[in-house]
Amino acid sequence: MESVHSTVPPALTDPVCALALGTVSEPFRVQLFDRLPTALHAAQPDRTWSLHALTDSTDALWDLLDQEPVAPWTTLLVTSELYGSRSLAETLIAIRKKWPMVRIAVIVSRLTQDTRQLIANCAAFQIYNVRVGEKFTVSQIVELLTQDFTWDAVQPYLDAPVTMTLPTAASTPSPSPVSPSEGASASSVVSSYTVAVVSGKGGVGKTGLIANLLTVTGQWPAMALDLDYIKPSLPLYFHEANDTPTLDLRRLLTQIQTHHRPPMGAASMVVIENLTEDDTRDIAQYVEHAEVVTPSAKIVPGASRFETVMPVPPPVVMSAILSACQRQARFVFVDTPGVPTDPVWIQSVRQADFVVIVTTPEYAVILETIDLIRKLDLLKIPREKRGLIINKRSKWGYSTAAIRSTHLPGVPLLGEIPYDPARWERSLQQHRPLALDHPKPWRALFHAITQVEPERPTRRGWFRRQASS
Structure with missing residues (x-):
């Protein structure tokens, strides 16, 4: 599937989900784009969801931040496999600061020191929609895109204090x-x-x-x-x-x-x-x-x-x-x-x-x-x-x-x-x-x-x- 930049008009009447997946497997990518539209419609039948594939790098997201005055989507789905010259955490925090109404969802493949730090940095800016694992059901991803998670969702993933x-x-x-x-x-x-x-x-x-x-x-x-x-x-x-x-x-x-x-004669x-x-x-x-x-x-x-x-x-x-x-x-x-x-x-x-x-x-x-x-x-x-x-x-x-x-x-x-x-x-x-x-x-x-x-x-x-x- 060819990745393209989103050019959605500023006035969004229906939800738009942008996907920047990074180096994920092709079967996962294909199944996501094939099955998500139907699953999202089933979860929210009164709304018409559209999906937009973004270029798979953090640099592309920074380009959008510079070019778009308002958010071109309502939801953003990324994975921990998204790389670029800017870190993923830094990128997501910048998006949260500029477009606070965008729901950001993050899929993490496995827990490591780096991904724990990613989750902690996101949580510091109230980005709680995070799931960790190597396999997900479509319904789990739909929840990630349509619901607002809380601190309790990310706390188990972080290092125990x-x-x-x-x-x-x-x-x-x-x-x-x-x-x-x-x-x-x-x-x-x-x-x-x-x-x-x-x-x-x-x-x-x-x-x-x-x-x-x-x-x-x-x-x-x-x-x-x-x-x-x-x-x-x-x-x-x-x-x-x-x-x-x-x-x-x-x-x-x-x-x-x-x-x-002070100079001679100065009062203080x-x-x-x-x-x-x-x-x-x-x-x-x-x-x-x-x-x-x-x-x-x-x-x-x-x-x-x-x-x-x-x-x-x-x-x-x-x-x-x-x-x-x-x-x-x-x-x-x-x-x-x-x-x-x-x-x-x-x-x-x-x-x-x-x-x-x-x-x-x-x-x-x-x-x-x-x-x-x-x-x-x-x-x-x-x-x-x-x-x-x-x-x-x-x-x-x-x-x-x-x-x-x-x-x-x-x-x-x-x-x-x-x-x-x-x-x-x-x-x-x-x-x-x-x-x-x-x-x-x-x-x-x-x-x-x-x-x-x-x-x-x-x-x-x-x-x-x-x-x-």
Whole structure:
């Protein structure tokens, strides 16, 4: 059958189904075009369906997006065997954004890491009409084309989220490990991978999550950057509050300010919007002296707790500190400011490769998280670059099913952390992250976030314990 571009007029009175099947078998293609019209008429006798074959490549769909001001069809059926210079997920998301009323249906031949990612990316944009298998009945395909599926339809196809059980960790299947010692170096995979950890409300566990992830990166060089300069608490997971900090953010800001002195007689300080070469050098040296907390991990703390009044850091400076961290570490975890409207918060999520949204089952926190996701949408942070962690999981509050399907649909669930305040309080008082004693669930969570299996450290006993009284 010859594939042609659709030229349907803009005013569609009857449903039009476009098919871009890719490299499927010819018998499947022929049977689909032979049997679908009759089956669609039987399912909806009051409507006249027409089928239009499209050129079998994602590039052809992008051409239509550029050429057609309005959707030339009401329904689009594609398979996971559709290829081109643009990815299928990227193509379908672009169609959903431009023509939100088009029902997009996807047939996936088999579940692999790539097709799971395809399904997850589609689900992030409410594309739920997905079926997986090597054989389908005509009635199953008709349902795919005529009904609106929900999150429940795609959830079984996605990787099961990590469920933490402390202190005993449940085993979690994962791909073959990737580590710096096997074949390629870390930089050959990607130079640096930055994870911004955000929340709609304070006290949900952002900082504790980062502290524990930092301890399970194995031999990968990693850094954690505390950008919550109003309530910095990341160092507390590693040493006493009264310990003299390794880095002094106020001193750095004062040093940078001296490079931007106002003209003689000026009434106020100069607003720093651009950095000089001296600024960049000072920031690089600042990050180089970050505090070592494991043989391969460092932290760049926020303001010192000795500071009673801390000047607001210029966003350009904090962004440069993050960039300096990215040049030195394979993984960078960013503890973002608690206010989602803060310019530093906005720059952090824009600079990140992935955004982890931390929430809890509590009503007020869920409401703030919904608002947070709207802010991420307004900033055009891609939905496929977001993941959800439910902290303080207990029998109280909203169920996981309700959070995923009703309150926060389309955000892939990376994992759940059980509510255990006594254990967390002991961890903080002893300045010893939980992952040091029970690393397995945290390694699984690290993998869920980064898609990289951390190499397990070869030596133990490096971490300083709180002296017993």
